Amino acid sequence: MSSKEELLQRLSDGVVDMEEDDVAEAAQEYLDAGYPAFDGIMEGLVDGMNRASQLYEEEEYFVTDVLLCSDAMYAGLDILRPHLPEVSNDDKITGIIGVVEGDTHDIGKNLVKIMLETAGFNMIDLGRDVPLTQFVERAKEHNADFVCMSTLMTTTMGGMETVIHLLEEAGLRDKVKVMIGGGPISQKYADKIGADGYSQNAVEAVKLAKRLLNIA
């Protein structure tokens, strides 16, 4: 029988190596051995995803690889998550994320969501081609701490500014940080429309969220 450390290593390596089946098998073995699900997630799956992020940052891994790593991570999460003790999401920092109306390119958004979840944020994913008012409605509904918007198209980037205005009109702007990203987006554009921050990729998005929300 494998030790806890060996199984955690298998979970982590399985994520980095993009081996969905291996991760699922290791997760089941880990549970059957009676080890706590929380550690399996944090020290196994999340550790693997963090290593994948590091490889992405070092340009060893590309979008293709990170997508497969995240699939492997989710295969393990599906098995371990039901065994977590009940914890309310109310204690977590909550973010709303989506691709703005008119655009259906969501791979970048999905990667940002995965990285933010991996970092411990509670993310409400609105999907792609999201009506602009929904960002505000859902931010209010979930008492969100931040809103992340992305787009890959110059024809739809104006929607981000509209959401910021809508947040102001709803009286939420002071309570909610706004992060934006996507192909045509830049820091200059973020400054111009009054967003709190811009990040170039998913790894940077985590750093930005932590900075904006004063998390060490």
Next chain:
Amino acid sequence: MMGKREAVKAILEGKGADRIPIIMNAFSLPVMRYGYTMPEALMSPEKMTKCMVGTRRELGYDGLCAGVYGGIAMMMGGHLPNSEGAISGNGEDVIHSMDDIKKLRPYNVDECMAMKTLLKTIELMREEEPDEPIYVILHVPAAVAFTLMGAKPAFKAMIKNQELFKALCDHVEDAVVESCKVLVDAGVDFLWFPMPNFGGFCISRKSYEKCISESNIRANKRIKDYGAKIVIHTCGLYDDRFDLVLKESGDAWHISDTQTKKVKDEYGDKVSLMGNIPCCSVLMEGTEEEVYQFAYQECMDGARDGRFILSGDCDVSPLTPDENVIAAVRAAKDAEKVLFG
């Protein structure tokens, strides 16, 4: 001085021209400037011609984009359900196994409505502006395969199921080649192949080499053998794989996310260049003076041998101020005087 079409032809044939064509690759800008939606413009040759010709004349750049051809995925896979079970009709995200490939419909370019619309647009544009270069945006087989598979499954297949991705590229190759032949016969000056999903922002050089190169080399050669002129748009980071793109027989590279001077120094004797004013950070967000300076330097870096087309680095944003586009045009004219007298 050469005419515009003559100059573009000379540049794409590697001979060099005595002018710097300014083909701004503005597609969404004219459409939105005239208050149309994309589908509206794409389905109406009259509207497409009106906005493309009108904007070109108002802002002073060269060349007309006749449209984006997406008819192949639509015709071959439009009847199939996507991964969410819906039949969207556009053929996106419908092929996920070798068996799915067998479900694709045969492609018949003569029956494709999107092609008929495009041909009518080319005809109207040619009548309206006989001296302007006309080009069409269309996809290489790998890009058609990418559409048919959907972005995420396609990216995953490039790592875990390369045989599937390559089989799909092979399957759609004839359709791409046939479409290109029809467009060449219609008199387009060049075909513009965008490859935003195959650069270093998305896939590794290794994946490019394994999944994209072979198909591009073969398909582009067939298209060129028919007499087409090809501009390959290396959209994204290609610095680590330009040597691979070089094997793909592009007559020019429309570059982005790199430095024109660097690419010119390394590959300028082998391929003509187009580009490379950043559409967002400079054209859209810069001042008139910043755009002028950047565009002028681009011309000085790229056009000394007369083998350069000034352009943005991708599609020009509809939010771009008019005066910035006009400044780019002015910069090219000024550089032209210095370089060619």
